[in-house]
Amino acid sequence: MKRIPSALLLLATATACAQEPLYTAKDLTKENMFSTNIEGPNFDKAGNLYVVNFLKDGTIGRISTKDGSGEVFVTLPDSSIANSIQFTSKGDMLLADFKGHNVLKVDMKTRKISVYAHSDRFSQPNDLCINSKDQVFASDPNWKKSTGQLWRVDKGGKVTLLAADMGTTNGIELSPDEKTLYVNESAQRKVWKFDVDAQGNISNKRLFAEFPDHGFDGMKCDKTGNLYLTRYGKGTIVVLSPSGEQLREIPLKGKSCSNLVFGGKDGKTVFVTLQDRKCIETFRVEVAGKKF
Template identity: 55%
Template sequence: MGYGELTDGSNASGQFVALLTMLGLWEGSFALGRVSADGTHGTFVDVPAGGMANGLRFDQQGQLFVADVTGHNVLRLDPISKAISVFAHEPRMNQPNDLAITDADVLFASDPNWSEGTGQLWRIDPDGTVHLMETEMGTTNGIEVGPDGGTLYVGESAQRWIWQYDLSADGQLSNKRLLITFEDFGLDGMRCDEMGNLYVTRYGKGTVAIISPGGELLDEITIKGKNPTNIAFGGTDGRTCYVTVSDRGCIEAFRAPHAGRSWAMMHTDRDRDNR
């Protein structure tokens, strides 16, 4: 069983609870899995027939959004009822891959074409309206919004570039510039901490790179597996990084100096004061 994408989360007692895409025991079968703080796990809900789940994000109301690679959809899942519906459909998408979300619940989706080494970038508004933000990019993959709400990061895996955009309150992008580039290996999922540092999984290298908002490589955490695919912050204080590792079929963890941006968004001031 292999693990793919991961989303930040914790239950009412502050324990880490992850929802992740999970390759089933037979080829082509995908589901969303659930992993609890004690490591127990299982299928949470099956993806609709013909779909293939990838990037995951929670909104401010606790609804889960799922990038559906093969259906050219962004799905919406109610974690309580487990009802799944199509939130947005766009046939021009190659394959919606990973998602980022603002504190106003505006989604951004990376959209790579792996065979051609190209990609696109989409915005999905809270009413499900889809906007093509940029085309003729590299293989867009990891994507994240900075904690100030005014910055969007997009990684291009094959090119090994990470781009930085100014993000306006109404979801417009401007001032595109290169944040950092790497000479080897790939890039996959990414998350920001609450200080604005970007944590990027380095597929093939077996590390998580920590990059400052100014583009400085601050540190590189070595994990046991070689193919980390995504990362999320969790735990009682939001400072435990959980990393999905495809070649090991597991989740690894390490401690970070700061809580994750998504974790901080999902918790009250009281929760954060008790860290």
């Protein structure tokens, strides 16, 4: 059998990726591989994909981006259930534990789980984003009352309330330059933006976008600052420019899109968690995520 030079194989793979249609959703995993609380996809520095609630609630799954297979990476203690995953600059995994009112930390080498931050004033840490100083910003909705709060968690787990008296705060994301914080309210269908100073304090709240129907969930920025927002119930990802202009809307196969993350070697593959299908869909984009 004639062997094909590795350089040609790499070129063929790159060409195939380049020819893959943009903004066209396809399945990565099979349906029903997760619980209905599938959420919080994120990558570690080595390119491994982690997603909460693999097979059942209370787990973190490690998912192959090649064939969609998965394994349980850790099972959370004390009936905790995670909703979001972020990684610190040192590589520790942080989890929004909405059941235990915690932000949990997972040592990726030992897989030991500890409480990184806790407050009795948390309703339920829901979604997280993190800056280059390892300051964590957390949305904290009270679904029954349709209200919400915003918190900052500094190194060591110190918590600071940044904003109260909001709607049902859900998706949260920093702009690439970390000077703008975006927060959406699911029930109110509004996206707000705040200025962020060097200490991680927020100010100058103003309305960024508003929609007449369907809910919101997670959201992420690309390198140019465009915001990819899940339209929960509609089954689309809407892309908004830094000025709030709607650039496009990407249809998915499922309807209950809960969160997304940019990944792949070039950062131009978007991975979306679907709660109705209990699986992960992907699509290709033109601009890489902000971390690439």
